[in-house]
Amino acid sequence: MRRAYFKNNWVAALMVAPQLLIVFTFFYFPTSQALYWAFTLEQPWGGGNTWVGFDNFTAILSDAYYWQSIWVSIVYAAGSTALAVIMALTLAIFADRQLAGYKLYRVGMIWPYAIAAPAVGLAFRFIFTPGAGMMMFVNQVFPDLWNPVDNGTQAMAMVIVAGAWKQVAYNFIFFLAGLQSIPRSLIEAGAMDGARVLRRMRDIQLPLLAPTFFFVLVINITDSFTDSFGIVDTMTAGGPSRATNLMVYKIFNDGFQGLDYSGAAAQSIILMILVIALTFVQFRYIERKVHYT
Amino acid sequence: MAHITIQNVRKSYAKTEVVHGVNLQVQSGEFVVILGPSGCGKSTLLRMIAGLESISAGEISIAGKVVNDLEPHERGCAMVFQNYALYPHMTVGDNIGYGLKVAGLPRAARVAKVAAVAASVGLTEFLDRRPGQLSGGQRQRVAMARAIVREPAVFLFDEPLSNLDAKLRVQMRHEIRRIHNQISATSVFVTHDQAEGMTLADRLVVMNKGVIEQVGTPEEIYHAPASVYVGGFIGSPAMNFMGGMVAPKQACVALENGSQIAIPAALAAAHAGRLVHIGLRPEALSLVPAGTGAFDATFDFVEELGPARLYHFRFEDVMIAVLSADKPPVQAGQPMGLKIAPEAVHLFAADTGKRLDAPALVQENVLA
Structure with missing residues (x-):
């Protein structure tokens, strides 16, 4: 690999300074603040604080609502990741087979990723609202079949669909790139060996897609833990009865609505540790099984 | 045993025609080498025989049966690719046996057959390895074994030796000829290397710019070239x-x-x-x-x-x-x-x- 060397270290420092400044301001500074707050009792209106050690953590971990929030977060992560991966893979396979109009559709597929989460949430809120449109018709035919406002399972399903929809675009790009990097001659060899389309997909394309699959999985799970706030906030606000009260949303809710800064800070530290641990486990135990040379 | 008849076969991509009406008769059990510079349409012709490329016009028949609309595996052909096209995630044994597995052969019969073919090309001790752990020559053998194991009526080679070094190339050339004599399939071998063409072929087909310039034994072609x-x-x-x-x-x-x-x-x-x-x-x-x-x-x-x-x-x-x-x-x-x-x-x-x-x-x- 080529490297650039600077004779003058000041020039190098100047080059990286803007990026470092951004990372510091928006990551290291808030993280260290949260870490500090997690071990203190912070006054909602500012002013002094008291060192309380692990009290915040014990309070959270003995709170049933917090465990419930972890559970719904896991459901959301599993649901939205599975849905996003399956949908993206299906679409990528179609695009890879170059069905009619695939070029147009390939570009169109990428757009949802550029839409901000709250906008996605708002759009799906309209689509899934029981009081208008498609779902109102469903309710007319089967009275009270669909009502995510008081049915927690339906609310969760709705949030999962919206979250997955946004993530599909991202996954699609990686799956398509992964599929297209499989040498054509392998598919042809499969055809000569008598394998038909679906068989080739199962025996050749999908196994060779495993590294991409793994990467997408890590990104999706992490993303569903950390980046789901906008969707929940616009669609359900954590409800009904905390059925969609994901960990990120609970942090926001406890911190900025409940003004329990210390508790929220402790929760965000736990969330961070959880995401780091998840990523570590995935790399440690799954990644080694998926590489071929 | 199958003879191949190619009649007036053309291939065009969009508006560009790359194979301009080729006629060729390959006898059953014959080793035919199609020789030409890159871009002369020789690989395209081979891929049309294999069924990997559609035939724009004309007719190809194998063993008297028109194959234009048949799937590759229905044509009874096996093919050795230039880059070997081995499945990187399967062991050598699985690579060789994949065609049999798809065909639904029971495991025991499959393993026995794979072992026999692997032995015939000297791969026995490599059956559990992945292609990535093999040398170029060994990969080439796996590709050959994968083709042989299906007992094809027609054996197609798409420049299979061009990725090997000079010494190995000569060695594999002998091996290919030996295998051809052993399994008595009809072989069509595409190459741009005239030494391969001259030494392997029963009959040589020289192609240029999408047409056949000359068909003949290597001797005829050397001593009486049909054109400049x-x-x-x-x-x-x-x-x-x-x-x-x-x-x-x-x-x-x-x-x-x-x-x-x-x-x-x-x-x-x-x-x-x-x-x-x-x-x-x-x-x-x-x-x-x-x-x-x-x-x-x-x-x-x-x-x-x-x-x-x-x-x-x-x-x-x-x-x-x-x-x-x-x-x-x-x-x-x-x-x-x-x-x-x-x-x-x-x-x-x-x-x-x-x-x-x-x-x-x-x-x-x-x-x-």
Whole structure:
């Protein structure tokens, strides 16, 4: 690999300074603040604080609502990741087979990723609202079949669909790139060996897609833990009865609505540790099984 | 056992036609090599036989059955790809046995068959490895084994040796010929390497720009190239060409500078006054003292090849190569006589580039 060397270290420092400044301001500074707050009792209106050690953590971990929030977060992560991966893979396979109009559709597929989460949430809120449109018709035919406002399972399903929809675009790009990097001659060899389309997909394309699959999985799970706030906030606000009260949303809710800064800070530290641990486990135990040379 | 009949086959991509009406008959059990430069349509033709490429026009039949609309695996062909196309996530054994697995052969029978084929190509101790852990030659063997295990009626090779080093290439060439003789499938082998073509083929098909230039045994093609193109393409070092006019009285071709190169009298009489290209094989020319040969040329430099030397001469504005075992007879820049037997001169029409003698020999292999 080529490297650039600077004779003058000041020039190098100047080059990286803007990026470092951004990372510091928006990551290291808030993280260290949260870490500090997690071990203190912070006054909602500012002013002094008291060192309380692990009290915040014990309070959270003995709170049933917090465990419930972890559970719904896991459901959301599993649901939205599975849905996003399956949908993206299906679409990528179609695009890879170059069905009619695939070029147009390939570009169109990428757009949802550029839409901000709250906008996605708002759009799906309209689509899934029981009081208008498609779902109102469903309710007319089967009275009270669909009502995510008081049915927690339906609310969760709705949030999962919206979250997955946004993530599909991202996954699609990686799956398509992964599929297209499989040498054509392998598919042809499969055809000569008598394998038909679906068989080739199962025996050749999908196994060779495993590294991409793994990467997408890590990104999706992490993303569903950390980046789901906008969707929940616009669609359900954590409800009904905390059925969609994901960990990120609970942090926001406890911190900025409940003004329990210390508790929220402790929760965000736990969330961070959880995401780091998840990523570590995935790399440690799954990644080694998926590489071929 | 299957013969292949290719009738008037064309291939076009969008508006560009790359194969312009090819006719070819491959006998059952025959080893046919399609030889041509890159982009001549030889691989496309092979892939049309395999079913990996649709046939734009014309008809291909295998064992008397038209296969135009059949899936690749329904054609009874097996193919060895240039880059081997081994499944990287499967072991060598699984690679070889994949076709059998797809065909639904029970595991025990499959394992036995794979083991037998692997033994025949010397892969027994590698069955549990992945392709990534094998050398180029071993991968090549896996690709061969994968094709053999299906007991194909037709064996297709798409430049299978071009990724190997020179020594291994010769070795695999022998192996391929041995396997062909053993399994008695009909083999079609595509290459741009004339040494592979000459040594492997029962019959050689020379292609250029989407058409077949000549079909014949390697011997026929070497000794009676049907066109300037084939003459120049086959033979290493390449044939020398010069322009001239047939002079029947002296039974020779008169070159522009007045030199005369003798040709058989009957041939001269048949083409009196015609503008021609003459082709002189470097190995058919011999060195004689200046003024005593067919023409004099200026010695330029010599290349040592080991068993012989390749002399380069200047003659008018062309370079003439002569293959000879003699020691360099003169200094660079001095003239030297070059001699050639009249029968060894290849005569091609200047306008069409086609060979002027022995049309029967050239034509009989091309199917109308």
